[in-house]
Amino acid sequence: MPVFDVIFRDALIYDGTGAPPRRDSLAITGERIAAVGSVFPNEAREVVEAGHLALSPGFIDAHTHDDRIVLDAPEMLPKISQGVTTVITGNCGISLAPAVFDDDPPPPMNLLGGAEAYAFPDFATYAAALRSAAPAVNVAALIGHSALRLATMTDIRRKANEGEINRMQSMAAEAMASGAAGFSTGLFYPTNAAADRAEVAAIARCFAAAGGVYATHMRDEFAGVLDSIEESVATSADAGIRLVISHHKCAGLANWGRTTETLPRLEDAARRQPVNLDVYPYAAGSTNLRQDLVTPDYPIRISWSKSHPEMTGRMLDDIAAEWSCSLHEAAARLDPAGAIYFQMHEDDVRRVMCSPIAMIGSDGLPHDAHPHPRLWGTFPRVLGHYARDLALFSMEEAIHKMTGLPAHVFGLKGRGSLAPGNYADLVLFDPGAVIDRATYDSPRLMAEGVSRVYVNGALTFREGGGVARRAGRLTGGNNI
Ligand SMILES: [Zn+2]
Structure with missing residues (x-):
């Protein structure tokens, strides 16, 4: 019988404490981290050769x-x-x-x-x-x-x-x-x-x-x-x-x-x-479109509008120009709505x-x-x-x-650092490639460089492979 479920071998480990990274291996069994260190048996259901990837808490x-x-x-x-x-x-x-x-x-x-x-x-x-x-x-x-x-x-x-x-x-x-x-x-x-x-x-x-x-x-x-x-x-x-x-x-x-x-x-x-x-x-911040936040001082982009959904994603000053009205009048017509404020x-x-x-x-x-x-x-x-x-x-x-x-x-017991006994909430990522792709014009582009994500020991996300399992639960407060 394998000793561990998964071993991540020779990963660049960021343990979550703020300590500098070190090259080590980490093993998980069930929903917990079983071992962190340089030497332990390579007996596992799966061995992940980390290569150039980093491993950190989720x-x-x-x-x-x-x-x-x-x-x-x-x-x-x-x-x-x-x-x-x-x-x-x-x-x-x-x-x-x-x-x-x-x-x-x-x-x-x-x-x-x-x-x-x-x-x-x-x-x-x-x-x-x-x-x-x-x-x-x-x-x-x-x-x-x-x-x-x-x-x-x-x-x-x-x-x-x-x-x-x-x-x-x-x-x-x-x-x-x-x-x-x-x-x-x-x-x-x-x-x-x-x-x-x-x-x-x-x-x-x-x-x-x-x-x-x-x-x-x-x-x-x-x-x-x-x-x-x-x-x-x-x-x-x-x-x-x-x-x-x-x-x-x-x-x-x-x-x-x-x-x-x-x-x-x-x-x-x-x-x-x-x-x-x-x-x-x-x-930029974002919340409801509010008259008291409307100003010509900074650009404002409409994130949703119930009365004019066709204006979603457009700039408020463009809309006001098209409607030949003031910014505040345009905001009133778009209401109820949401906005992004470059404030x-x-x-x-x-x-x-x-x-x-x-x-x-x-x-x-x-x-x-x-x-x-x-x-x-x-x-x-x-x-x-x-x-x-x-x-x-x-x-x-x-x-x-x-x-x-x-x-x-937030008092999340057993989370936030890589130590034996903690929950196996883990991210395996490429520190040289990880980057956001979402922009104000195209806000739904998925980030790059996040290779694998584990939640409570379950392999939940793989880059290019979507969401495999769902193992999240309530945490914080009096949850253990
Ligand atoms: Zn807030």
């Missing part, structure tokens, strides 16, 4: 809106093809549970779909659907504050009263007991904006008590970004919860360059309490990625008709473009930001 997408696609398209091709083996869902206050709707959900909840998508009155129901869908990737699920508010409040334009907070706290406790990983807010969004610090802290405290983390799309990423950082740090300290600043950026021309102010603040706070951030490797400076994006507290998160929007290329390209772009080609940081640092660091921050 990538953890620290920021996603994959709540629904893990159910509807469980092959998860946009992510697994990048080497992603775990996604953190439920970000920006938006989660599929525990809200249900009779009519079209309000923005930003409509980024996940229409009323038919929201079929989960509690997290246990969502977790059961996830188990039966059996996605290709593991899922660590955050519960969105907007979902909680819409599930408990009749008027979300005000802050929650005591009774409503009590009901949100019960929902938080149910979610954590049923396998959720924490809490998120999107204080920038109308469904969440009326919540004050006391409301956020009261609910976050409940998640903290059950071992959850707190991620926030802050109230303001423009002129008020420093105040918003202060608010996020104070609220999480008050609640005693680990903080993640979502997709950190300084948006809008007037704020370009200000990451030289925000990053020292965040890194200073991180010396006193647990603070991290996530970042995607692009200078950041590349120097800021690079500075944020370099921060030692930064994790990589795609923030991809899988249901958009013409999505931001981050959905298909984030991880190979960080490895190939930023680490290898631009030498912004070393390959081992890049990999740590997408493996060991997020596994620690």
